[in-house]
Amino acid sequence: MPITIDTIRAAEERIRRVVLETPTLPSTSFSRLTGCDLLLKAENLQRTGSFKIRGALNAISQLTDAQKALGVVAASAGNHAQGVALASRELGIDSTVFMPENAAIPKVSATAEYGATVRLGGANLAEATDHGLAFADESGASMIHPYDDPNIITGQGTLGLELVRQVPDVETVVIPVGGGGLISGSAIAIKALRPEARIIGVHAEAVPTYIEARNTGIARQIVGLPTVADGIAVSRPSQTCFAIIEEHVDELVTVTDRQIMESVTLLLERAKYLVEPSGASGVAAILNAKVTNTGRTVVVLSGGNVDLLLLDSMIRHGLETRGRFASFAVVVPDEPGNLAQVLTEVGNRGGNVLSVEHHREGTGLEFGTVKITLSIETRSAEHYAEIRKALGAYMVE
Numbered sequence: 001m002p003i004t005i006d007t008i009r010a011a012e013e014r015i016r017r018v019v020l021e022t023p024t025l026p027s028t029s030f031s032r033l034t035g036c037d038l039l040l041k042a043e044n045l046q047r048t049g050s051f052k053i054r055g056a057l058n059a060i061s062q063l064t065d066a067q068k069a070l071g072v073v074a075a076s077a078g079n080h081a082q083g084v085a086l087a088s089r090e091l092g093i094d095s096t097v098f099m100p101e102n103a104a105i106p107k108v109s110a111t112a113e114y115g116a117t118v119r120l121g122g123a124n125l126a127e128a129t130d131h132g133l134a135f136a137d138e139s140g141a142s143m144i145h146p147y148d149d150p151n152i153i154t155g156q157g158t159l160g161l162e163l164v165r166q167v168p169d170v171e172t173v174v175i176p177v178g179g180g181g182l183i184s185g186s187a188i189a190i191k192a193l194r195p196e197a198r199i200i201g202v203h204a205e206a207v208p209t210y211i212e213a214r215n216t217g218i219a220r221q222i223v224g225l226p227t228v229a230d231g232i233a234v235s236r237p238s239q240t241c242f243a244i245i246e247e248h249v250d251e252l253v254t255v256t257d258r259q260i261m262e263s264v265t266l267l268l269e270r271a272k273y274l275v276e277p278s279g280a281s282g283v284a285a286i287l288n289a290k291v292t293n294t295g296r297t298v299v300v301l302s303g304g305n306v307d308l309l310l311l312d313s314m315i316r317h318g319l320e321t322r323g324r325f326a327s328f329a330v331v332v333p334d335e336p337g338n339l340a341q342v343l344t345e346v347g348n349r350g351g352n353v354l355s356v357e358h359h360r361e362g363t364g365l366e367f368g369t370v371k372i373t374l375s376i377e378t379r380s381a382e383h384y385a386e387i388r389k390a391l392g393a394y395m396v397e
Helices: 005-015 028-034 052-061 065-070 079-091 105-113 125-139 150-156 158-166 181-193 209-216 239-248 257-271 278-287 308-321 338-348 381-394
Strands: 024-026 037-042 072-075 095-099 117-120 172-176 198-204 251-255 296-301 325-333 352-359 369-377
Touching: 005 052, 005 150, 005 158, 005 181, 024 158, 028 037, 028 257, 028 278, 037 158, 052 079, 052 150, 052 158, 072 079, 072 125, 079 095, 079 105, 095 105, 095 125, 105 117, 150 158, 150 181, 150 239, 158 181, 158 296, 172 181, 172 278, 181 198, 181 239, 198 209, 198 278, 209 239, 209 251, 251 278, 257 278, 257 308, 278 296, 308 325, 325 338, 325 381, 338 352, 338 369, 338 381
Parallel strands: 037 296, 072 095, 095 117, 172 198, 172 296, 198 251
Antiparallel strands: 024 037, 325 369, 352 369
């Protein structure tokens, strides 16, 4: 089925009853940080917490009555799972979702709460997809692929329609890339309505699937590395998405996990948006100058489903990257008053001590010395450097 601006408009009408039109709002803070006129498309506020409900509802609603009676099956690390579960519930259809064994617990729980039968299987999304395909063959259920399906791509393209309607003079659009459904559908819509706009896709550095495909000219499965951005950790590309990306997407770039985690922290602090690592990858690309000469720019925050335990860890990493949090150790003579002196040096320079550990044995220390491990809050990287300098030769790297 060809995917066009007309089929995307039809999909928008088809899903309008359930899918929210999410806001695209300017951000003074991020405009100042990036040096461009930047707006954030808050798809993290969408129902189910991500854009995936768009494609899932569009695809499932077009099944025949006979297909609906047999139910649907999907494979997902979390966001597509929730989209399929909600879409199926809205249409009164049974759904079974296969998720990787290491899927985030909140995403598994949310999928089940939306009404799907959840089955864990496979070490990654590709293996979970294989389980889903086998189940579809055995049961007759319709497989709702997370990205390699024209109806899915068309549904995701409704985000592009909204974006141009909200920001008709947009010059650059930055979109996270995993399987490629979101950027493919959105690119078709955006280029049809605003052909001069640049479209930039952002991969996690650990899984640069379509960059490899673009470099080699062949869309094939790659060996990805672990990444905090599990929602875009898709190592198996779609031939359909690859063809669309090659035609409509101007650039593909990568960002590191550290850059992503810093962006998650900044979005929470400056924009008051809770965004999952995958959804924050576009902001990471802008902040780290992976995308330049942007003009009026919209960054898509593609999802907001994040495990709060993971969020705590990411915030610590993000704060550390920005010099707002640090853990380090000093070694001092084992004499009265040295611990107090170290704490005084930190306090006199405005560091806020969060924790202190004081060790005499078991650390490979020279006799007569003590290792003091500190976690502190600081104002900036420059502030932390000032504290390090004050502690001088005692610092242990």
